[in-house]
Structures are given as structure tokens and as C-alpha cells.
Amino acid sequence: MAIDRLDGRLIELLAQEPRIGVLEASRRLGVARGTVQARLDRLQAQGVIRGFGPDVDPAALGYPVTAFATLEIKQGQGSDVRTHLATVPEVLELHTITGHGDMLCRLVARSNADLQRVIDRVVGFEGIVRASTAIVMENAVPLRIIPLVRAASDG
Amino acid sequence: MAIDRLDGRLIELLAQEPRIGVLEASRRLGVARGTVQARLDRLQAQGVIRGFGPDVDPAALGYPVTAFATLEIKQGQGSDVRTHLATVPEVLELHTITGHGDMLCRLVARSNADLQRVIDRVVGFEGIVRASTAIVMENAVPLRIIPLVRAASDG
DNA sequence: GGTGAAAGGTCATTAAG
DNA sequence: CTTAATGACCTTTCACC
Numbered sequence A, B: 001m002a003i004d005r006l007d008g009r010l011i012e013l014l015a016q017e018p019r020i021g022v023l024e025a026s027r028r029l030g031v032a033r034g035t036v037q038a039r040l041d042r043l044q045a046q047g048v049i050r051g052f053g054p055d056v057d058p059a060a061l062g063y064p065v066t067a068f069a070t071l072e073i074k075q076g077q078g079s080d081v082r083t084h085l086a087t088v089p090e091v092l093e094l095h096t097i098t099g100h101g102d103m104l105c106r107l108v109a110r111s112n113a114d115l116q117r118v119i120d121r122v123v124g125f126e127g128i129v130r131a132s133t134a135i136v137m138e139n140a141v142p143l144r145i146i147p148l149v150r151a152a153s154d155g
Numbered sequence C: 001g002g003t004g005a006a007a008g009g010t011c012a013t014t015a016a017g
Numbered sequence D: 001c002t003t004a005a006t007g008a009c010c011t012t013t014c015a016c017c
Helices: A005-016 A022-029 A033-046 A079-085 A112-123 A146-152 B007-017 B021-028 B033-046 B080-087 B114-121 B146-151
Strands: A050-051 A065-073 A090-098 A103-108 A130-140 B049-052 B063-072 B089-097 B102-107 B127-139
Touching: A005 A022, A005 A033, A005 A146, A022 A033, A033 A050, A065 A079, A065 A112, A065 B089, A079 A090, A079 B080, A079 B127, A090 A130, A090 B063, A103 A112, A103 B127, A112 A130, A130 B080, A130 B102, B007 B102, B007 B146, B021 B033, B033 B049, B063 B080, B063 B114, B080 B089, B080 B102, B102 B114, B114 B127
Parallel strands: none
Antiparallel strands: A065 A103, A065 A130, A090 A103, A090 B127, A130 B089, B063 B102, B063 B127, B089 B102
């Protein structure tokens, strides 16, 4: 189940230089090409590596404002709220969290003013009782995974 | 600055099938190779596409528990807290948010019991006054970007 | 458009758990 | 004995000029 040292180094290498191929990776890691290929296949089969999709920056798309909204949901309306929020493009992710029918969602907007429009659309749904929004001022630690990979592979 | 319809379709295509090359992408989109290559170069130069790093699933690494912690920071200790949290592998991201010296961080742990260890390590720092943690029960909408890309390219 | 290179697959051999 | 790594070979496909 867990990944070993070589898996960890492979993931790190791919994260740092995504453009290198299997052959180049095998050279860098000092192992055979087939080994890298087998590891990659296994990591993807296990679901450790979900894919290699493009990493898109919302700010560069014109949405420089990020916010987190905590939503209080009316009993039994969770499913409807999920469906509703999934239709809002500015909702980048949504979690149900511990607490009395609470959800947490990540939003982006074109500006602070535009955030009002987004929030109105988000909470404009009968199942949502209350919403509390926190605007992100600085992304001190951008979403990262490498340190965790190191920890998981006892690197 | 903004992306057009073709950019949007290209990003979508790459998100759905990351393994396809420039040539195959040009066939699917019905445009010339050079066009796709130029668009890709421009999108990366503009920062819209940050890269094609591997998308790693923390759960598959053995960290199935996710939580969000809101931290209240002592005045003037923000920088030290950032440095401290950056050393904790289980801290996947950290934001400074609106509110009285507040930060929001995303954590993962091996189990609910292990979460206690992670939180202890996170808050075991003098600059942190108070911490409030919400455990994620269900990731109703996984982190996504395609709907926003569609909206940005008026797709 | 042509060409050098790499990806992806299969195989037998060898090493290690 | 089972699993994994290796190096060799092959064909298709792509990236670059």
C-alpha cells in the first residue's frame, strides 16, 4: 500500500520537472526505464497519482480573489445544496464538515465586488440558512504535496 | 489577458486526457499543430497553465483524513507562524484570511486519532492563540477548474 | 513535410524478498 | 517461490527543425 523511497523520488522528480519523459526519469533516478514505467503504472493503478492534468491558475484566468465560505444547511437539504453549488463555476471545491449541517466551500471571484455576486448566487438557495465568508489575503503556503510524499515514503 | 474559446477547449481536452500530445490535440480540436503549440506556449507564458505536475491523492498515500483549521495568530507573529507551519508535511496549504489575525490551513492525517498529533504539532507554537478545527466528512465537490475555464472563455 | 528520438509493449534473464 | 528489476528488441508516434 505505502510507497517506497523510489516511488517518492519519482513523484518528486515529476513534480519538479513534469516535462521529462519516462526515459529521462530513469536516467535521473539511476534505474531501468521499465522500472520507472512499472512504478508509474502501479502508482496510477493504486490511485496515488490521479493524473497529470494541467495546473490552471484561477488568478491568471481573471479570478484573483479567493474566499472560503462556511455554510449552514437546513436539515435534509444537503443533497440539494450540493447539486446547486456544483452548478456555480466559481465554487472550486465543496466539503461537508463536522458541525451542525455545515459545509465549507472555496470560491473565486473577479474582484472583491464580484465576490458579492458569487456569494449571492451561492446562498441564493432555500436550503442554506446562513453563510460566513473569509477572504484570502495571502496564500502563505500554496497547495503542496511533496513534503507529505517525503513523509509517506520515509524520505 | 483572457482566454478564448479555443484556449478553453484545449485546457479541457488536456484535463480529460493528459497523455495526448500536441499532434493528437490538434486533430481533436480541428486546428493546425502549430496553432496548438502556440496556444500552449502562450498559456504557460501567461501563467494560466502553471504546469503538468502529477496529481497526488493524499488518501492513497495513507492520509485519508482531511481537516480545515482556523488559527488565531498573536499580533506580529504571522511570519513566524508561516515558517513553522511550512515545516509540517501534513499542512497542505495555508492562507491568511480576513479577521483578527486569522489563518486557515488544510491538514491531512492518517486517522482521526492521528489528527490530534498533527493539530498538536500545528498549534504547538507560541504565536498561535487559538485553533478551531473542522473535519471533512465528505468531499462533495473535489477541487475542479474546468467549469471556471468554461466561464472565463465564455464557453 | 522529413527525421531523429522517445514512448510503450513484450521478452528472457537475473536478483532479491 | 513469488515479485521485481534489468537490458534487449520492436513498432508506432510524436516533437523539432
